[in-house]
Ligand code: HEM
Ligand SMILES: *[C@@H]1O[C@H](CO)[C@@H](O)[C@H](O)[C@H]1NC(C)=O
């Protein structure tokens with residue numbers, strides 16, 4: 001209660017100062033041609049009061065009024081929001097280096113090891129080094145192929161679980177969100193450390209429980225933006241509450257990650273293998289100890305967990321939601337699978353490349369439901385222009401990929417789910433940007449396509465899927481860093497006659 005009083009009294013005092021300032025400053029100086037901006041911008045908080053979840057929808061509505069390039073003030077920070085494909089292209093071609101920076105936020109300082117992780121590091125040698133290391137050690141086709149057996153195994157476990165729950169012969173109700181989330185966490189953790197923390201066959205239940213608790217807490221901060229990042233006075237109102245929680249989480253997380261590294265360093269018996277990302281990085285450390293510090297290795301694990309799990313699992317959830325809402329699409333995909341892969345063996349990852357319709361379903365899902373609807377914030381490191389407007393140094397850039405993906409000037413019937421649209425014009429890269437564009441774009445897109453492709457293909461091959469009721473699955477987005485579905489997806493699932501055979505054979 002006290003907090004709210006302080007809040008409101010400070011806001012009203014500030015409002016008075018604001019009116020006062022307006023009164024005595026009738027001639028606003030505007031030398032720069034900044035992008036248009038809603039008025040008024042309140043002192044201290046700027047436009048923060050306008051921000052309602054989901055943000056991409058709020059920005060889309062503002063863009064209808066102020067155009068595809070508009071600006072806002074988040075406290076003392078200038079933010080430019082871009083909502084057209086051509087402006088986004090201008091940002092990530094002509095101005096790619098200028099925008100290759102990231103804003104420094106509180107989360108980055110504490111959880112992101114002083115902004116030294118791949119996702120948050122400022123543009124420069126350190127970031128380039130991290131991109132190079134991961135390009136070789138994690139995302140190269142060599143490494144991705146090496147870890148194929150993990151993705152195969154985890155997908156098969158998912159199928160077996162589903163087939164057990166629908167063993168009565170008829171349709172049974174299943175909740176897919178949790179299953180997808182466990183699939184992606186297990187895949188990443190096995191690549192990184194050789195461990196499964198979800199499902200059956202968990203080796204160390206206590207450790208797994210600790211891990212799950214940490215990830216749950218981390219996820220709860222995902223959707224929370226910290227007002228203190230934008231204006232110091234908000235920090236004072238918040239009284240460091242958010243900060244304290246973040247600091248405490250980062251400590252727990254750090255201890256956990258350190259434990260994993262130490263364990264691999266001491267080559268504890270019982271680990272699945274010594275062919276994990278941690279082992280590879282530790283062996284590089286032998287030749288370059290000053291660069292491959294524990295902090296760098298922990299930062300990499302952290303990034304893979306935070307950037308590589310939820311994104312893929314919500315994409316799977318949106319894809320399945322679209323399929324049960326559009327049974328004709330599901331049917332067509334199954335025909336393609338039966339034609340190309342047949343009914344004798346289980347689909348394997350390399351098959352995904354010849355399943356064009358399946359890939360179009362994934363593209364269409366990423367178009368309508370991009371897991372990062374505003375990409376990841378960029379920061380300008382120099383003055384530049386976009387669409388004729390001046391963008392000063394230190395401006396935060398948000399690209400509304402969600403709005404671009406639904407722009408009626410670029411797509412016909414932009415709001416309908418039609419994978420066929422990609423048959424005519426194969427995914428024009430400049431309009432479809434779920435992974436971002438330019439040098440800061442997603443390095444995990446290849447891995448994501450494989451994980452999502454194999455899982456989705458297997459689900460279509462092995463099971464029949466139906467909605468629980470007559471009415472369509474609710475496609476409303478909830479709040480969160482990765483665009484989640486407001487209601488976790490629950491569907492009816494029934495094993496196809498071939499399922500048991502292909503599962504046993506695989
Ligand atoms: C469907 C799944 C995924 C989507 C939609 C997605 C999307 C994105 C987007 C939009 C960005 C920001 C681009 C920008 O700054 O403009 C990004 C960055 C990033 N993604 Fe992904 N991603 C996915 C999966 C993954 C996976 C599986 C991994 C790794 C295991 C990953 C790792 C990263 C990293 C490390 C960055 C930061 C790159 C940098 O700042 O230099 N992502 N992703
Ligand atoms: C990381 O960002 C925080 C928050 O802005 C800043 O206080 C800190 O100095 C930065 N650390 C490094 C090493 O750049």
Ligand SMILES: *[C@@H]1O[C@H](CO)[C@@H](O)[C@H](O)[C@H]1NC(C)=O
Pocket residue numbers: 110113114
């Ligand atoms: C971040 O950097 C500051 C100095 O720049 C240092 O005092 C602090 O310990 C660092 N924090 C972490 C988690 O490394």
Ligand SMILES: *[C@@H]1O[C@H](CO)[C@@H](O)[C@H](O)[C@H]1NC(C)=O
Pocket residue numbers: 381382383392393
């Ligand atoms: C950007 O432009 C302003 C003047 O508009 C100038 O003061 C500033 O030094 C410029 N910044 C850079 C990094 O060039």
